[in-house]
Every structure is written in C-alpha cells, then in structure tokens.
Amino acid sequence: MxxxxxxxxxxxxxxxxxxxxxxxxxxxxxxxxxxxxxxxxxxxxxxxxxxxxxxxxxxxxxxxxxxxxxxxxxxxxxxxxxxxxxxxxxxxxxxxxxxxxxxxxxxxTGGFLPRLETDSHGTSASPRATLRGRVQTAGEHAPGACFVGLFPTPIPQGRPVRCAVLDGPGAFELRDVPTGTWHVLVHSVSYGAEHLPPGPDREDTISVGRYGPVTVADGTLLMPADITLHTPDALDPPVLMALLDLRTSALESRPRPREVAGALTS
The missing domain is CATH 1.10.10.60 (Homeodomain-like)
Structure with a gap:
C-alpha cells in the first residue's frame, strides 16, 4: 500500500x-x-x-x-x-x-478512429478463457459509452488483445482470452462529449478504471472483474489509443469478427 x-x-x-x-x-x-x-x-x-x-x-x-x-x-x-x-x-x-x-x-481525423482492430495475439481454434465482469460508475460523471480493452501493459495503448464497447456502464464479456498476463482497462466519455477533441474540455468528461493483472493459463476459470470508474488522477497513466468514433464505428477483428469480444455488448 x-x-x-x-x-x-x-x-x-x-x-x-x-x-x-x-x-x-x-x-x-x-x-x-x-x-x-x-x-x-x-x-x-x-x-x-x-x-x-x-x-x-x-x-x-x-x-x-x-x-x-x-x-x-x-x-x-x-x-x-x-x-x-x-x-x-x-x-x-x-x-x-x-x-x-x-x-x-x-x-x-480530430483524434478519432473510424474503427478498431484487435491484435491477433493468441488466435487459435483451441478453447480459451472467457472473462466476464461489470463496469460501474461512482457517480463522478454522467454515464457514457464505455470501452473495455484487454492489454499486455497497464497503459491503454496500441491494439487491444480483446475488447468490447458498451452503451454505458454494465456487464461485459471478453471471449477467447489467450494465455498470458493481461490488464483490463476501461475508459468512458460522458454522453454528449464523445466527439470533443483531446484537450481540457474532454478531460472533464472522461472516467477510467482498471483491473488486473489477470494471468490466464490453459483451463483457467477467471473470476468476474468488477471495475469502478473514477475521474483520472495524476497517478493514472494517460489513455494513449485514439478514441473510437461512435458515429461511424465498427469493431474489426482478425481473422474473424466474432473473436474480438464476442459482440458489442450493451
């Protein structure tokens, strides 16, 4: 501590x-x-x-x-x-x-991605673990769309290994999680502020949360991941990945779309 x-x-x-x-x-x-x-x-x-x-x-x-x-x-x-x-x-x-x-x-593009691709790490036909959990808010910001990503480091950067986009705080499911050690990182932007460019105006609307590290081995049964969003603090690493443009967004996985996160969860 x-x-x-x-x-x-x-x-x-x-x-x-x-x-x-x-x-x-x-x-x-x-x-x-x-x-x-x-x-x-x-x-x-x-x-x-x-x-x-x-x-x-x-x-x-x-x-x-x-x-x-x-x-x-x-x-x-x-x-x-x-x-x-x-x-x-x-x-x-x-x-x-x-x-x-x-x-x-x-x-x-004003700092936005038109679609999101996942890293093909660990793509396999063999059974993999499923990570389920729930994103909840502490009430610091009005709820908004939530991005849930599985990353190899505690910094939300690069392509997530698995991901889901939620309409707001709630349940999520990341399927086909490969073996390894991962961090579940969440960021959310308040409704109405999704398309503000990077800067002070958007920083006041963002919430973040994290869970992990989670170690996955063959046959692992993962405990549910409960993640509470909070206002970013100086100790929180910044969100580096460009935010998904929810007006035109589409999740794209490689090689099969159903392997991204199972589905867009709402």
Missing part, C-alpha cells in the same frame, strides 16, 4: 515530468526529485502507477503530442522535438504504435 509520503514523492516526480517533457529526464533525475534511491524509487513508482517511470514519461509525452496535434498548427517535426524526441521518424513510429494511427492522420 502506498503511504501518503511515498505518494507525494511520486506525484512530485510526475509534476516534474509534465514541466520538462521536452528535456532528457533520467531515472537518476527522477529519484533525486523523489529523494529516494533509484531502486527504491522505481519500485514505489510502479506500485503507485502500475507501470515504470520510463514508460509513464513516454506516455505523458505522447499525450502532449496528441494535444498539440489537435490544438496547434505546429508541424509534426516541431511537435516531436517539443515532447523530447530527437528523431521525427522515431516519434512517428512510436506514436502510431501507441495511438493506433499516424500523427498526421490523428490530426486529420
């Missing part, structure tokens, strides 16, 4: 990350800011956020890049430099891998 003193140190480091996104920040720098040894700091940071300091910093840089692409006319090269990348090619490749589309396409 994270103590108030430790949590304050981690928050101080995250504030420093936000302030210095364009600069090189090493683990040694972060540990000095937190006033802990490097090894102890890395452990407490992972305990508090679910991921490593380096990955968290990378996620913050891409989150800022998403905002700049929507809110400014800066070139992709300028934005890549502003968020700490020395190579625009490396930035563009990393952005596409984590967000799902290239920086230029993200700008062109």
């Amino acid at each position: 994270t103590t108030p003193t430790v949590e304050h140190a981690v928050r101080r480091v995250i504030d420093d990350m936000h302030t210095n996104l364009g600069l090189e920040i090493t683990i040694d720098d972060m540990a000095r800011t937190a006033m802990f040894s490097k090894f102890h700091f890395t452990r407490i940071f992972r305990d508090a956020t679910g991921t490593s300091p380096g990955r968290f910093l990378s996620a913050l840089r891409l989150q800022e890049a998403k905002r700049l692409l929507i809110e400014t006319d800066f070139s992709v090269a300028d934005i890549s430099s502003q968020v700490g990348y020395s190579s625009v090619g490396t930035f563009s490749s990393r952005f596409k891998a984590c967000v799902g589309i290239s920086p230029s396409m993200f700008r062109e």
Whole structure:
C-alpha cells in the first residue's frame, strides 16, 4: 500500500515530468526529485502507477503530442522535438504504435478512429478463457459509452488483445482470452462529449478504471472483474489509443469478427 509520503514523492516526480517533457529526464533525475534511491524509487513508482517511470514519461509525452496535434498548427517535426524526441521518424513510429494511427492522420481525423482492430495475439481454434465482469460508475460523471480493452501493459495503448464497447456502464464479456498476463482497462466519455477533441474540455468528461493483472493459463476459470470508474488522477497513466468514433464505428477483428469480444455488448 502506498503511504501518503511515498505518494507525494511520486506525484512530485510526475509534476516534474509534465514541466520538462521536452528535456532528457533520467531515472537518476527522477529519484533525486523523489529523494529516494533509484531502486527504491522505481519500485514505489510502479506500485503507485502500475507501470515504470520510463514508460509513464513516454506516455505523458505522447499525450502532449496528441494535444498539440489537435490544438496547434505546429508541424509534426516541431511537435516531436517539443515532447523530447530527437528523431521525427522515431516519434512517428512510436506514436502510431501507441495511438493506433499516424500523427498526421490523428490530426486529420480530430483524434478519432473510424474503427478498431484487435491484435491477433493468441488466435487459435483451441478453447480459451472467457472473462466476464461489470463496469460501474461512482457517480463522478454522467454515464457514457464505455470501452473495455484487454492489454499486455497497464497503459491503454496500441491494439487491444480483446475488447468490447458498451452503451454505458454494465456487464461485459471478453471471449477467447489467450494465455498470458493481461490488464483490463476501461475508459468512458460522458454522453454528449464523445466527439470533443483531446484537450481540457474532454478531460472533464472522461472516467477510467482498471483491473488486473489477470494471468490466464490453459483451463483457467477467471473470476468476474468488477471495475469502478473514477475521474483520472495524476497517478493514472494517460489513455494513449485514439478514441473510437461512435458515429461511424465498427469493431474489426482478425481473422474473424466474432473473436474480438464476442459482440458489442450493451
């Protein structure tokens, strides 16, 4: 359990990350800011956020890049430099891998995906586990459409391994879950705000939740995953994947549509 003193140190480091996104920040720098040894700091940071300091910093840089692409006319090269990348090619490749589309396409579409593809990881004809659960709200935001994704890391980035889109909080089912260790990550946007571009206006309407890690082995019977949504906190890794445009959305899986999440659940 994270103590108030430790949590304050981690928050101080995250504030420093936000302030210095364009600069090189090493683990040694972060540990000095937190006033802990490097090894102890890395452990407490992972305990508090679910991921490593380096990955968290990378996620913050891409989150800022998403905002700049929507809110400014800066070139992709300028934005890549502003968020700490020395190579625009490396930035563009990393952005596409984590967000799902290239920086230029993200700008062109206003930050939305017309459809969502899942990773083909673990596709097999043999029986697999099914993960069922329920998304519920704590009442901080009006309910809205919920995206439920199964990811290999605690950061919602890249293609989910399995996913479902709900009309609102409620039951979900992820079928054909492959063996491995996964994180169930949920984000929801309040009704009426689904198509706001990235920025402060949308941040006030988003709720997030997570469950896991979940380890799946052959013959595993998975316990139900109950996930309560909450307003994003500084300790929550940002949602990097582009949001699904629910006006024109269609879930597409590979190789067969029925393997995505079983169905769109409502």
